[in-house]
Every structure is written in C-alpha cells, then in structure tokens.
Amino acid sequence: MSRRTKRLSRRVTLKDVAEYLGISTAAVSYAYTRPDRTSVELRKRVLEAAKRMGYSGPNPMARNLRRGRSSALGVVFPDSLPYAFSDPSTALFLEGVASATEAAELGLLLVPGTLRKIRNPKAVHSAAVDGFIVYSMASDDPLLDAIRARPVPAVLVDSGALEGVPGVGIDDEAAAHEAASHLLRMGHRRVGVIGLNFKVGVRSGIARLESLESATYRDVRSRLRGYAKAFREYELKWDESVPLYQCSTNSDNEGRVAARVLLGLRPRLTAILAMSDLLAIGAMAEIESMGLHIPNDVSVVGFDDIPAASTVNPQLTTMYQPHVDKGFWAARILIALVRDEEPPDPGLLPTHLVVRDSAGPPPSAVAP
Amino acid sequence: MSRRTKRLSRRVTLKDVAEYLGISTAAVSYAYTRPDRTSVELRKRVLEAAKRMGYSGPNPMARNLRRGRSSALGVVFPDSLPYAFSDPSTALFLEGVASATEAAELGLLLVPGTLRKIRNPKAVHSAAVDGFIVYSMASDDPLLDAIRARPVPAVLVDSGALEGVPGVGIDDEAAAHEAASHLLRMGHRRVGVIGLNFKVGVRSGIARLESLESATYRDVRSRLRGYAKAFREYELKWDESVPLYQCSTNSDNEGRVAARVLLGLRPRLTAILAMSDLLAIGAMAEIESMGLHIPNDVSVVGFDDIPAASTVNPQLTTMYQPHVDKGFWAARILIALVRDEEPPDPGLLPTHLVVRDSAGPPPSAVAP
DNA sequence: CTGAAAGCGCTTACAG
DNA sequence: CTGAAAGCGCTTACAG
Numbered sequence: 058m059s060r061r062t063k064r065l066s067r068r069v070t071l072k073d074v075a076e077y078l079g080i081s082t083a084a085v086s087y088a089y090t091r092p093d094r095t096s097v098e099l100r101k102r103v104l105e106a107a108k109r110m111g112y113s114g115p116n117p118m119a120r121n122l123r124r125g126r127s128s129a130l131g132v133v134f135p136d137s138l139p140y141a142f143s144d145p146s147t148a149l150f151l152e153g154v155a156s157a158t159e160a161a162e163l164g165l166l167l168v169p170g171t172l173r174k175i176r177n178p179k180a181v182h183s184a185a186v187d188g189f190i191v192y193s194m195a196s197d198d199p200l201l202d203a204i205r206a207r208p209v210p211a212v213l214v215d216s217g218a219l220e221g222v223p224g225v226g227i228d229d230e231a232a233a234h235e236a237a238s239h240l241l242r243m244g245h246r247r248v249g250v251i252g253l254n255f256k257v258g259v260r261s262g263i264a265r266l267e268s269l270e271s272a273t274y275r276d277v278r279s280r281l282r283g284y285a286k287a288f289r290e291y292e293l294k295w296d297e298s299v300p301l302y303q304c305s306t307n308s309d310n311e312g313r314v315a316a317r318v319l320l321g322l323r324p325r326l327t328a329i330l331a332m333s334d335l336l337a338i339g340a341m342a343e344i345e346s347m348g349l350h351i352p353n354d355v356s357v358v359g360f361d362d363i364p365a366a367s368t369v370n371p372q373l374t375t376m377y378q379p380h381v382d383k384g385f386w387a388a389r390i391l392i393a394l395v396r397d398e399e400p401p402d403p404g405l406l407p408t409h410l411v412v413r414d415s416a417g418p419p420p421s422a423v424a425p
Numbered sequence: 426m427s428r429r430t431k432r433l434s435r436r437v438t439l440k441d442v443a444e445y446l447g448i449s450t451a452a453v454s455y456a457y458t459r460p461d462r463t464s465v466e467l468r469k470r471v472l473e474a475a476k477r478m479g480y481s482g483p484n485p486m487a488r489n490l491r492r493g494r495s496s497a498l499g500v501v502f503p504d505s506l507p508y509a510f511s512d513p514s515t516a517l518f519l520e521g522v523a524s525a526t527e528a529a530e531l532g533l534l535l536v537p538g539t540l541r542k543i544r545n546p547k548a549v550h551s552a553a554v555d556g557f558i559v560y561s562m563a564s565d566d567p568l569l570d571a572i573r574a575r576p577v578p579a580v581l582v583d584s585g586a587l588e589g590v591p592g593v594g595i596d597d598e599a600a601a602h603e604a605a606s607h608l609l610r611m612g613h614r615r616v617g618v619i620g621l622n623f624k625v626g627v628r629s630g631i632a633r634l635e636s637l638e639s640a641t642y643r644d645v646r647s648r649l650r651g652y653a654k655a656f657r658e659y660e661l662k663w664d665e666s667v668p669l670y671q672c673s674t675n676s677d678n679e680g681r682v683a684a685r686v687l688l689g690l691r692p693r694l695t696a697i698l699a700m701s702d703l704l705a706i707g708a709m710a711e712i713e714s715m716g717l718h719i720p721n722d723v724s725v726v727g728f729d730d731i732p733a734a735s736t737v738n739p740q741l742t743t744m745y746q747p748h749v750d751k752g753f754w755a756a757r758i759l760i761a762l763v764r765d766e767e768p769p770d771p772g773l774l775p776t777h778l779v780v781r782d783s784a785g786p787p788p789s790a791v792a793p
Numbered sequence: 794c795t796g797a798a799a800g801c802g803c804t805t806a807c808a809g
Numbered sequence: 810c811t812g813a814a815a816g817c818g819c820t821t822a823c824a825g
C-alpha cells in the first residue's frame with residue numbers, strides 16, 4: 058500500500074521545493090498563484106522540481122488560513138443530508154446554487170443540521186466556509202443562532218429575511234391563494250388540505266387551523282394563509298369545513314396516508330389541495346388504489362412543479378415555483394456579501410399555476 | 426449593515442478570549458474540544474466570556490491546518506455541478522454518500538471537474554478535503570491525474586479500480602447482458618441500442634461498434650460488451666444488424682432524439698435497449714408521440730431503475746442498480762482509508778432486472 | 794487540571 | 810522579477 062506509507066512520511070511542502078531550488082518560498086508560491094510575478098523560466102523550474110519531488114501544489118488548508126477565506130460556500134439543511142437528497146425540489150435548488158458557485162469558482166459544502174436524528178449545530182460550527190445558504194429553516198430553529206454566531210454572511214431561503222440576513226423566496230401566500238382558487242372556481246366546496254410540517258418535530262395527523270399562525274416554517278404559514286384567504290372568499294369556514302392533514306415529512310408515502318385519512322371523511326371530499334407535489338403524487342396513488350378516478354371523482358392540485366408532476370398519470374395540476382432560480386439567487390446574493398459588494402435584489406420570485414389533468418369540476422352527483 | 430462593519434474590524438480570536446480571562450489559549454481550546462481536560466467551572470467561564478466577546482468558537486480553517494485534516498470528503502464530478510444535479514441517479518448516489526459522511530461527522534464538498542465548459546482541475550487542487558470520491562470518470566480523464574497527485578486517498582465509482590485506488594460498482598457487463606437477453610428471449614430480433622457517451626467530448630449520433638473497446642468510460646464499455654454478448658448468443662451480428670445511437674448527455678431529450686433516429690430505420694425496430702432510464706423515458710415519450718404503442722409496437726428496456734421508472738406510463742422495465750449503496754460504500758471505504766484503517770470490500774454490488782410494462786413480445790405482424 | 798511554546802504550510806506587504 | 814520574514818488562528822505534546 059504505497060499510498061499509506063506515503064502518508065506516514067512527512068509530506069513535501071512548498072518550503073521543501075524552495076530549499077531544493079535554493080529560492081525563496083515566495084517565488085514558489087508565486088509560481089502557482091501569480092504567474093505574472095515570476096519569470097517564465099523560473100516558473101518552469103519550480104513546476105518541474107515540484108513534479109519530481111511529488112509536490113502537488115499549495116496545501117489548501119494552509120492557503121485558506123493564510124488568506125482568511127476558504128473559497129467555499131455552505132448550504133445548511135435543517136434535516137439530515139440523505140433526506141435532503143430525497144426531495145426533488147432540493148436537487149433543483151442545488152442545481153441553481155451550483156451554477157452560481159461554479160461560475161464564481163467557489164466550492165460547495167453541504168452542511169447537515171441534524172446529526173443522528175438530533176438537531177446539532179456542530180457541522181455549522183466546524184464548516185470552513187465563507188458564508189451560508191440556509192435552506193428552508195423554521196424561524197425558531199436553534200441552528201439559526203449557530204449560523205448567525207459565525208462571523209460570515211448568510212442568506213435565507215424560503216424563510217423570509219432576518220435582521221442583517223437577506224432572504225430569497227416566492228410569494229407563498231399569493232401562490233397558495235391561486236392554487237386554492239383554481240379548485241374553488243371550478244365549483245369544489247369540499248376540499249381537504251395536505252400540509253407540510255408546521256414546525257420542527259411535529260407529528261403527522263389531522264391538524265386544527267388555530268395552529269396556523271403558530272407555524273414556524275414561514276413558507277408553510279404563508280401558504281396556509283393563502284389557502285384560508287381563498288376559502289374565505291368563497292365563504293367557506295376553514296376551521297369548520299376544511300379538513301387539514303399535516304405531514305411530518307415531505308414524501309409520497311406521507312401523501313398516501315394523508316389522502317386515505319382525508320377521503321375517509323364524510324361527506325366525501327371532491328378535491329385535495331397538497332402543499333407539495335410529492336404529497337400530491339402520493340395522494341394520487343392512494344386515490345386510485347381506492348378505486349376513485351382523478352379528476353372525475355377527486356381533483357388534486359399540488360405545489361412545486363417538480364419534474365415528476367408532468368410524468369405522473371394523470372399529469373398533475375400544480376403551482377410552479379422557480380427552484381433553480383431560488384438557488385441561483387441565494388448564491389449570487391451570498392457571493393456579493395462575501396465579496397463585500399452590494400447584493401442583488403431579485404425580489405419575490407415569480408410563480409404560476411400549471412393547469413394539467415389532475416383537477417376538474419367536482420362530480421355533479423353527490424357521493425354517499 | 427452591522428454584519429459588514431463587523432467584518433471590517435478584527436475578528437475575535439481564541440487568544441483574545443484567553444487574554445481577557447488571563448488564562449492560556451490551551452485552556453480556551455480545551456473548553457471547546459476536550460471538556461474532560463478542563464474543570465466545569467473554567468469551561469463555563471470561558472464559554473460565557475466568549476459569548477460576551479462575540480467569539481463563536483475556534484476558526485475552522487485554523488483548526489484544519491493545525492490538525493492536518495479538514496474533516497470533509499470531496500465528491501468529484503467529471504462534468505459541471507449543475508449537470509450532476511439534473512441526473513436522478515446522482516441524487517440517489519449522493520444520498521448514500523451523505524448517510525455515511527454524516528454518520529462519521531464529516532463534511533461533504535462537491536467538486537466540479539468542469540469549469541466554464543472546460544475540464545479544469547483547479548477545483549480538485551484547491552479542495553480542502555481528506556479524500557476524494559470520484560464519480561463516473563473516464564479512464565483517460567486528465568482530472569484523474571490531478572486527483573492522484575493530491576496526497577489524500579481516493580475511491581472510484583463506476584470506473585473500476587486503479588493502482589492504489591479502490592473502486593465501487595456493479596457488474597455492468599452481466600447486468601447489460603441480462604437486460605438485452607430479456608428482450609431477445611421474448612423474440613425480439615430487431616433491437617436498437619441507445620448508449621451513453623463512450624468517451625469525453627464525443628458527439629451524439631449513430632455510432633459504430635468498432636468503437637466499443639475504445640470507450641473510456643468503463644461502465645459504458647462493459648455494458649456494450651454485455652449487450653454484444655447477448656446478441657451473439659442469439660446469433661445477431663451487432664455490427665451488422667444492431668443499430669447503436671450514442672448520446673452525449675444523459676437526458677430524456679437525448680433519448681427522444683435517439684429514438685426518433687433509430688425508429689426511422691427500416692425494417693423498423695421492435696425494441697429499444699437504453700443504457701439509462703432517463704434515455705429510456707425520453708425514448709418512450711418520442712415513441713408515443715410517433716403514434717406507436719408501448720409495448721405492443723415497440724418494447725423499451727432501461728437501466729438504473731430511477732424513481733421515475735415506476736411512475737411513467739407504461740411503467741419501465743429496467744435493470745435495477747443500487748445507487749444509494751454505491752454512494753454509501755464508496756464513502757465507507759474512503760473513510761477507512763482516511764483513518765488509515767483496513768477498508769471494507771463490498772465486492773460488486775448486486776443488480777436485478779425489474780420487469781414492468783414497457784417490454785413485451787414483438788408484434789407478430791411485420792411493420793412496413 | 795492548567796500553562797508556555799512550537800509549529801501546521803502557506804501568502805503577501807515590503808524592500809530591493 | 811525576487812527574497813526575508815511575519816503571521817493567519819489554532820492544537821497538542823510536554824511539563825508541571
């Protein structure tokens with residue numbers, strides 16, 4: 058195992074190369090990072106000696122300390138990392154982040170907020186990054202304190218803004234209002250809502266509306282508000298006539314469970330309003346396995362417009378939100394802050410309803 | 426902008442805290458990282474003073490240099506990062522990597538191999554990581570040299586193994602052989618192949634079989650071999666009777682284009698063998714838009730078993746491969762190498778054919 | 794349980 | 810274009 062033994066002996070350093078060539082460490086350093094500060098010939102000599110000596114260039118950790126920056130941005134996820142990757146919206150979001158960091162030649166460090174199923178700021182404390190992008194964090198999450206304590210800038214995504222910490226997101230309330238209105242406009246009056254988690258650590262199940270304002274995930278709170286506003290416009294009292302099922306995780310399986318519970322209620326719902334496409338797609342699967350037809354028996358409207366929304370059958374009617382752009386702008390803003398430049402302000406990012414096949418008018422005949 | 430001005434003044438360091446309390450820097454350091462080395466009372470004093478002074482804990486960059494390790498692992502992608510995120514298999518792979526790094530309390534740095542559309546080892550050179558996971562790299566990729574030059578261990582994924590660099594993957598040849606045999610067994614004799622890119626920088630289009638052994642992506646080469654072997658068993662001469670379309674990127678759109686070209690050939694193919702599900706799903710969309718029925722007119726078999734494979738209509742028959750496990754084992758092996766422990770050897774990871782609805786017997790009546 | 798001190802491997806302002 | 814030297818902010822073996 059040559060690789061192992063190699064690691065036992067002392068590593069070759071920049072200083073070794075300088076000594077070998079009988080020049081200063083500055084000259085070697087310049088050969089790597091400031092070609093304009095060195096003669097072509099000397100640079101060639103340095104690079105050749107380095108190669109011969111097995112020196113692969115300046116140690117990144119030493120460079121980081123010396124320069125006072127790591128040339129990497131961190132993305133903090135409230136949950137565990139594996140969970141983050143199982144969400145299609147997150148992949149799109151990271152795609153946007155990556156396109157900005159890559160253009161700026163910055164690294165991208167993924168930072169889990171949850172370690173061994175427990176909220177743990179350790180990864181935040183020890184992340185060698187020049188700034189943090191904070192993905193979908195509840196306003197009362199203790200991680201937020203850990204992030205703000207670090208002397209580097211941060212940008213919030215889907216969580217509004219904080220004092221000194223800009224935010225990127227959509228107008229969740231307006232978008233949710235539009236999604237709900239789409240169903241109500243078609244005549245639905247018995248609509249059930251499948252909601253994302255209101256706050257850290259809450260269990261799945263039927264929830265009461267009173268808890269709306271207590272939702273600490275800003276986007277969830279805003280969407281509930283948007284839904285409620287639409288229902289009010291159609292003179293439906295949410296608390297009395299709109300059942301709400303809260304899901305502890307965003308997965309199709311949770312959507313299935315939620316749909317089963319909601320459609321067990323009588324009189325039977327004619328429509329499901331889901332706060333994410335994953336939940337909506339799960340609900341669709343459950344509805345069909347119950348022998349009901351979409352949209353003839355039950356309409357479904359989602360939120361997100363993930364790629365799967367247009368591949369499921371029937372195709373899902375949903376609210377598009379610009380996941381990629383969200384990531385892109387969050388990164389752009391953070392990059393500006395890191396560089397001490399004026400950050401761009403994209404404002405609230407645009408959304409729109411994508412009408413496909415999963416929602417139609419309610420059945421005229423009332424179900425049993 | 427208090428955050429900005431804060432960054433203009435000198436940051437509070439561990440030394441400041443020590444001086445303020447009149448104790449050694451060692452004591453402050455221990456208070457953070459070795460609670461057993463400090464009295465409870467002193468530790469409390471340190472943490473309180475730190476809070477009052479706005480010290481948020483040891484600087485990660487300094488710690489990294491001093492400790493000689495960054496406590497982060499890098500995942501190198503041959504292409505640009507945004508592209509990596511658009512591939513569902515990659516998300517699953519990263520999910521596996523993340524579950525291992527998180528358990529080991531290591532960071533996860535994403536390292537692009539392509540910068541501004543050009544292969545660029547810069548990100549590899551400057552990544553402050555303790556080791557590299559190299560995702561799906563061609564054997565002649567110059568990045569490989571850059572990675573091996575770094576004095577840290579590496580693990581290859583889907584690219585076999587190199588001297589001193591272990592690899593993780595599946596038996597691509599056997600898996601591809603099984604996928605092709607499934608079609609041939611059902612009676613298909615006019616099969617077209619939609620292949621992934623053979624080597625860095627090659628264009629999309631009909632390819633010749635002679636180029637098989639020149640494929641520098643090991644998994645692609647092995648799969649081609651597996652297909653070829655199956656065809657040989659049914660006395661089909663690949664070079665003469667099996668058209669092969671090579672795609673430069675792995676996307677549903679490339680699959681569409683490929684299917685259009687392949688199904689334009691006469692006599693018309695009765696089956697498509699795609700080297701990835703993304704390509705297969707694109708092909709399916711194109712086939713249907715041509716007014717052909719799957720599987721009655723044309724059968725399709727994919728490779729990967731991504732989540733979308735079971736949500737498309739008809740559901741896709743495909744080769745399952747354990748993307749999550751691949752990531753997990755790659756990380757586990759690398760973690761062992763970083764710690765100078767004996768790495769685990771998972772062997773070739775298991776695959777299996779998932780028979781769903783996109784492939785059936787060929788139409789008995791011969792198409793025009 | 795605590796302290797004094799060396800040094801991790803660079804980069805860079807400064808002087809020439 | 811090149812060199813001498815300081816110092817980035819820690820951790821840790823060692824001594825007490």
